[in-house]
Amino acid sequence: MFSISLVAEEVFKIGGMPVTNSLLTGWVGIVLLILLVAIGMRKGSLVPTGLQLIFEAIYSFFLNLCESVLGDKKSAEKAVPFITTIFLFVFVANIFTVIPGVGTIGIKKTEAHVAEAAVSAEQSLEDSEAKEANLTPLFRPASADLNMTIALALVSVIVTQIIGFKTLGIGYLKKFFNFTNPINFFVGILELISEFAKIISFSFRLFGNIFAGEVLLAVILMLVPYFVPLPFYGLEIFVSIIQAFVFAMLTLVFIKLAMTSHDGEEHAVAR
Amino acid sequence: MEELRLIAMAIAVGFGAIGPGIGIGILVGKALEAIGRNPEAASKIQTNMILGIAFTEAIMIFALVVALIIRFV
Numbered sequence: 001m002f003s004i005s006l007v008a009e010e011v012f013k014i015g016g017m018p019v020t021n022s023l024l025t026g027w028v029g030i031v032l033l034i035l036l037v038a039i040g041m042r043k044g045s046l047v048p049t050g051l052q053l054i055f056e057a058i059y060s061f062f063l064n065l066c067e068s069v070l071g072d073k074k075s076a077e078k079a080v081p082f083i084t085t086i087f088l089f090v091f092v093a094n095i096f097t098v099i100p101g102v103g104t105i106g107i108k109k110t111e112a113h114v115a116e117a118a119v120s121a122e123q124s125l126e127d128s129e130a131k132e133a134n135l136t137p138l139f140r141p142a143s144a145d146l147n148m149t150i151a152l153a154l155v156s157v158i159v160t161q162i163i164g165f166k167t168l169g170i171g172y173l174k175k176f177f178n179f180t181n182p183i184n185f186f187v188g189i190l191e192l193i194s195e196f197a198k199i200i201s202f203s204f205r206l207f208g209n210i211f212a213g214e215v216l217l218a219v220i221l222m223l224v225p226y227f228v229p230l231p232f233y234g235l236e237i238f239v240s241i242i243q244a245f246v247f248a249m250l251t252l253v254f255i256k257l258a259m260t261s262h263d264g265e266e267h268a269v270a271r
Numbered sequence: 272m273e274e275l276r277l278i279a280m281a282i283a284v285g286f287g288a289i290g291p292g293i294g295i296g297i298l299v300g301k302a303l304e305a306i307g308r309n310p311e312a313a314s315k316i317q318t319n320m321i322l323g324i325a326f327t328e329a330i331m332i333f334a335l336v337v338a339l340i341i342r343f344v
Binding site for chain 2: 205207208209242
């Protein structure tokens, strides 16, 4: 039997700071990504081949996307590093779901159960089962930890607000606090609530998708170990790409929404 | 109590999947219809379709999160 844990478990400590398995996998992912980019971009030839071609394809895809959403090339070139970084990081954090060994290789922790083992015969039987299941995985996809996804959602939402203030100035607050008439006032309140709902929907969408995928793979592997899980692995790869894309795309769309003021035409004339 | 929790979790996920299932079906159906009518706009429609699916799917994920909270918390 395997155990499904909602929270990431602690693997070891560095100077009193607990390092969870999700954090560890996140670090591994970042290091791998940096290495890949360093190797791929080492030559930097004019005609890209191999790894460089892949990275340049990703970059130009997101440049085109930013241009089509934001409207002009200048702001697209400003936005594309942030958006592409989000995509690459979320993708690397997601793709660990399908890599063998993640969630299965771990450290056995038994010391917590030794003390309780002598209570009764039935109890100790349960404990030995619990001991069997009490394996702390060394790796766990970074997106399957709510802390990471909330942090990423906060980064995305705060950057959106900063860009809103930068482009619209103090007029950005008019979106949320508008006393011209009662309808605008209530629309402002709804806008304010939706800013906070963004954090929740961003973080839980990513966490839910990846965590559910992990649980799905574990259950399918337990039911039928051979061949049948293959399509589910394909599905998980697809889901991790789509979720990374959705995170980046939604951030881009929200940035665009923050850049345009509510009373767009009047504002543009007044400025 | 534990059995009731399991039933509650199953109900939460089961009913939570109905709405988004219908929603994603309608969304993709309409998007394919639109691509059929205007194949040149396929890439634009696809991007927006994926965005819409993400929003719709989020509701299902919320149901899943509620179920997980019932089960584990």
